[in-house]
Amino acid sequence: MAQKFEVSGLDEYKEKLESLSSSGKTIIAMFSGGKDPATGQSWCPDCVVAQPVVDKAVSQASEDFIYVYCSVGGRDFWKDKNCVFRTDPSLKLKSVPTLIKVGTPQRLEEAQCANPKLVEMLFED
Amino acid sequence: MAARTLRSVFTLRSVAAASSAGSLLCKVSNNVQPLKQNSFIYNKFVTGIWSSRKSFHHSSSRPTSESAMAPVGLPPADLVEQYIKQSKVIIFSKSFCPFCNQVKALFNKLGVKFTALELDELENGDAIQEALFARTGLKTVPNTFINGTHVGGCDDTLNRHEAGQLLPLLHVKTHDYEYDLVVIGGGSGGLAASKEAAALGAKVAVLDFVQPTPLGTQWGLGGTCVNVGCIPKKLMHQAALLAHGLQDSRAYGWQTPESIEHSWGTLVEGVQNHIGSLNWGYRVQLRDKNVEYVNAYTTFVDPHTLRTVDRRGKERTITSDKILVAVGGRPRYPDLPGARELCITSDDLFSLSHPPGKTLLVGASYIALECAGFLAALGFDVTVMVRSIFLRGFDQQMAEKVADYMERQGVKFIRGAVPTLFEQVEEGTPGLVRVTATSDEQGTFSDEYNTVVLAIGRDPCTKDMGLNNAGVTLAKSGKIIVNDEEQSSAPNVYAIGDVIEAGLELTPVAIQAGRLLARRLYGGATKKMDYQNVATTVFTPLEYGCCGLSEEDAITKYGAEDVEIYHNGFWPLEFTVAHRPESDCYAKLICVKSQNELVVGFHIVGPNAGEITQGFAIALQLGATKQNFDDLVGIHPTCAEVFTTMTVTKRSGKDASASGC
Numbered sequence: 001m002a003q004k005f006e007v008s009g010l011d012e013y014k015e016k017l018e019s020l021s022s023s024g025k026t027i028i029a030m031f032s033g034g035k036d037p038a039t040g041q042s043w044c045p046d047c048v049v050a051q052p053v054v055d056k057a058v059s060q061a062s063e064d065f066i067y068v069y070c071s072v073g074g075r076d077f078w079k080d081k082n083c084v085f086r087t088d089p090s091l092k093l094k095s096v097p098t099l100i101k102v103g104t105p106q107r108l109e110e111a112q113c114a115n116p117k118l119v120e121m122l123f124e125d
Numbered sequence: 126m127a128a129r130t131l132r133s134v135f136t137l138r139s140v141a142a143a144s145s146a147g148s149l150l151c152k153v154s155n156n157v158q159p160l161k162q163n164s165f166i167y168n169k170f171v172t173g174i175w176s177s178r179k180s181f182h183h184s185s186s187r188p189t190s191e192s193a194m195a196p197v198g199l200p201p202a203d204l205v206e207q208y209i210k211q212s213k214v215i216i217f218s219k220s221f222c223p224f225c226n227q228v229k230a231l232f233n234k235l236g237v238k239f240t241a242l243e244l245d246e247l248e249n250g251d252a253i254q255e256a257l258f259a260r261t262g263l264k265t266v267p268n269t270f271i272n273g274t275h276v277g278g279c280d281d282t283l284n285r286h287e288a289g290q291l292l293p294l295l296h297v298k299t300h301d302y303e304y305d306l307v308v309i310g311g312g313s314g315g316l317a318a319s320k321e322a323a324a325l326g327a328k329v330a331v332l333d334f335v336q337p338t339p340l341g342t343q344w345g346l347g348g349t350c351v352n353v354g355c356i357p358k359k360l361m362h363q364a365a366l367l368a369h370g371l372q373d374s375r376a377y378g379w380q381t382p383e384s385i386e387h388s389w390g391t392l393v394e395g396v397q398n399h400i401g402s403l404n405w406g407y408r409v410q411l412r413d414k415n416v417e418y419v420n421a422y423t424t425f426v427d428p429h430t431l432r433t434v435d436r437r438g439k440e441r442t443i444t445s446d447k448i449l450v451a452v453g454g455r456p457r458y459p460d461l462p463g464a465r466e467l468c469i470t471s472d473d474l475f476s477l478s479h480p481p482g483k484t485l486l487v488g489a490s491y492i493a494l495e496c497a498g499f500l501a502a503l504g505f506d507v508t509v510m511v512r513s514i515f516l517r518g519f520d521q522q523m524a525e526k527v528a529d530y531m532e533r534q535g536v537k538f539i540r541g542a543v544p545t546l547f548e549q550v551e552e553g554t555p556g557l558v559r560v561t562a563t564s565d566e567q568g569t570f571s572d573e574y575n576t577v578v579l580a581i582g583r584d585p586c587t588k589d590m591g592l593n594n595a596g597v598t599l600a601k602s603g604k605i606i607v608n609d610e611e612q613s614s615a616p617n618v619y620a621i622g623d624v625i626e627a628g629l630e631l632t633p634v635a636i637q638a639g640r641l642l643a644r645r646l647y648g649g650a651t652k653k654m655d656y657q658n659v660a661t662t663v664f665t666p667l668e669y670g671c672c673g674l675s676e677e678d679a680i681t682k683y684g685a686e687d688v689e690i691y692h693n694g695f696w697p698l699e700f701t702v703a704h705r706p707e708s709d710c711y712a713k714l715i716c717v718k719s720q721n722e723l724v725v726g727f728h729i730v731g732p733n734a735g736e737i738t739q740g741f742a743i744a745l746q747l748g749a750t751k752q753n754f755d756d757l758v759g760i761h762p763t764c765a766e767v768f769t770t771m772t773v774t775k776r777s778g779k780d781a782s783a784s785g786c
């Protein structure tokens with residue numbers, strides 16, 4: 001099983017990547033709408049659907065992978081066209097959920113993140 | 126406008142032809158000798174609308190008495206069973222019913238052949254409808270069956286299609302191989318064919334493997350176009366156009382500094398990142414559409430058996446009912462000392478980690494000229510060594526225009542020369558290579574270059590594939606000989622794209638041929654690839670777009686007397702303020718006098734020629750005449766409007782140089 005981390009906001013995300021940079025492992029990051037503390041669920045319905053699919057793939061992935069779950073914050077913060085997650089040159093997120101293989105052009109967006117065949121492919125090679 | 130009239134005439138006639146033939150058949154149907162031919166008509170009807178005069182002639186030729194015969198006098202219930210059994214797709218329909226038309230339109234759009242039985246035109250139509258009700262519980266029309274499976278009415282059919290469950294019904298497995306279709310080569314053609322076949326319900330795998338170049342360059346899924354062809358080339362062309370734009374900008378008031386640096390590294394990184402995302406996108410698409418992707422080199426064991434070897438040397442044997450060879454081609458290396466060790470090709474150039482420096486391009490293909498064009502615009506010292514003519518196969522007057530322009534932009538041409546030897550002077554990135562060459566004029570001579578790009582042609586990747594094990598016949602060129610349905614001499618082996626003899630080495634051609642083939646194999650469609658009037662563009666800094674025949678080919682085909690050529694130089698408005706030369710851009714139309722000045726060749730050298738030519742190509746496809754071009758009202762001010770006002774013929778010898786408006 002891949003090692004798992006959970007961060008919130010761009011700064012924490014970048015710090016986490018920095019600290020993992022020497023691990024030599026492949027990092028898969030999941031960007032998801034923040035969780036409502038009351039329900040423990042994301043405000044973004046697509047993220048809610050995708051999460052169990054991603055979790056399953058993470059639990060089946062090899063030790064060579066590290067999984068970082070990153071909350072992009074509340075709905076209003078994310079919907080802002082100038083949200084840092086949208087403007088950051090290394091991310092340029094267009095939607096949540098987005099799954100990326102860090103440092104590669106490989107990414108899955110929205111409904112793709114809920115498709116087990118595609119999510120598994122991200123955890124291959 | 127005239128082009129539009131032309132089209133509607135065909136449409137009307139086709140409808141007339143279809144319906145008259147249709148009613149003829151319905152009479153036959155009254156005697157209960159129905160079907161098949163009805164579907165024939167519907168398909169033809171649609172072909173009649175969309176393609177050229179050829180199909181119009183088809184439409185008017187009456188389908189004859191080949192119609193399948195259901196035995197006379199069967200009880201209606203048995204008759205219904207017969208109908209269902211006899212056709213892959215049957216729609217019990219009524220000729221006036223809009224819902225029936227929706228269903229027919231869907232199958233037409235999908236290119237799937239179907240039979241429509243118009244119950245209102247049959248004497249025993251009511252009885253058949255009753256029998257259908259008894260069988261399906263559905264009283265109304267349309268009532269659709271595919272391969273014996275009851276699909277249902279209009280909504281049932283449309284919804285089932287929406288859910289991706291309609292087309293798979295078309296396909297029934299009739300063999301014991303692992304796959305219905307294995308595609309060798311995940312390039313433009315192979316990917317298109319595999320996705321289409323899978324969508325039609327076939328079990329499909331794509332086997333793709335990229336052999337590294339002598340320099341070690343390798344790339345991902347997608348084939349030549351995406352990785353080392355159209356895509357990086359056009360992006361680098363754009364970098365060149367921006368350089369021209371920067372020069373012009375000062376005349377338009379921008380205080381652009383005189384000297385601006387270009388970063389090759391940034392360009393390559395941007396281009397390669399985009400390619401990387403496309404590679405991934407293809408993998409996602411294949412996975413999403415249930416096409417298995419195997420990254421392995423493939424050879425034939427026999428017509429149905431393939432052997433694959435992956436990167437790690439792991440072997441696998443795969444069997445398939447049908448096999449599609451779409452392996453494309455790779456740059457040719459001359460058999461000269463130092464060629465493989467010291468030179469690169471287009472396979473390496475777009476990902477070169479260092480600026481190429483002083484560059485020699487060997488060859489006069491469009492690839493050589495395009496690369497020379499963008500490298501020169503980026504500021505490199507560029508020479509092109511040409512054995513004989515530019516752009517073989519293209520209109521030679523236009524080819525010379527393209528080269529002239531490039532020469533004025535600083536590209537040096539050595540004509541009538543061939544290299545004989547490449548020697549390393551210095552290692553490095555870039556290093557230095559001494560190139561020795563000979564020409565009639567200069568004898569033996571040599572010069573030194575940082576980078577030598579060979580672009581002398583491409584060879585099909587058929588050499589070590591064991592195609593003879595499958596009984597596939599190759600042409601002398603090494604390309605695969607196929608019939609007009611892309612079928613090779615081995616009946617279950619097909620080929621498309623760059624690898625076929627007498628094809629066109631263009632991405633959209635490979636894609637179209639692949640899609641149509643898949644629809645014929647798994648969708649019951651009959652439409653074949655039309656290789657005529659395919660437009661193309663050479664993306665030199667000043668683009669050259671063309672469709673149809675070159676002047677040379679038109680004269681060979683129709684005779685010089687029967688060919689009328691209209692031509693015009695033009696000075697794009699955007700060139701005027703920027704003080705660019707007046708004589709660079711040029712357009713010509715090649716017409717056949719005896720055929721009402723039918724336009725058979727369209728040529729333009731100028732900015733955005735690719736965009737212009739794409740639109741006009743449909744006029745050629747629809748058989749437009751010079752009069753149609755004259756009747757067309759231009760968009761002012763554009764370059765393309767030059768085609769609406771051409772009056773000077775070449776024959777007249779009158780001045781055709783640019784004039785203002």
Ligand SMILES: Cc1cc2nc3c(=O)[nH]c(=O)nc-3n(C[C@H](O)[C@H](O)[C@H](O)COP(=O)(O)OP(=O)(O)OC[C@H]3O[C@@H](n4cnc5c(N)ncnc54)[C@H](O)[C@@H]3O)c2cc1C
Pocket residue numbers: 309310311312313314315332333334335336347348349350351353354355356358421422423424451452453454471492586590621622623624629630631632633635
């Ligand atoms: C520099 C350049 C610029 C171009 N520009 C344009 C353009 O602007 N417009 C245009 O329309 N066309 C352009 N083309 C042509 C276009 O790229 C090709 O026509 C097109 O890619 C052909 O597609 P294909 O499917 O036949 O083969 P390809 O795209 O070449 O794909 C074949 C695939 O099969 C793989 N393969 C080969 N042998 C095997 C084997 N034994 N086992 C497994 N896999 C194998 C190859 O590695 C490759 O991935 C350009 C080509 C080049 C080189």
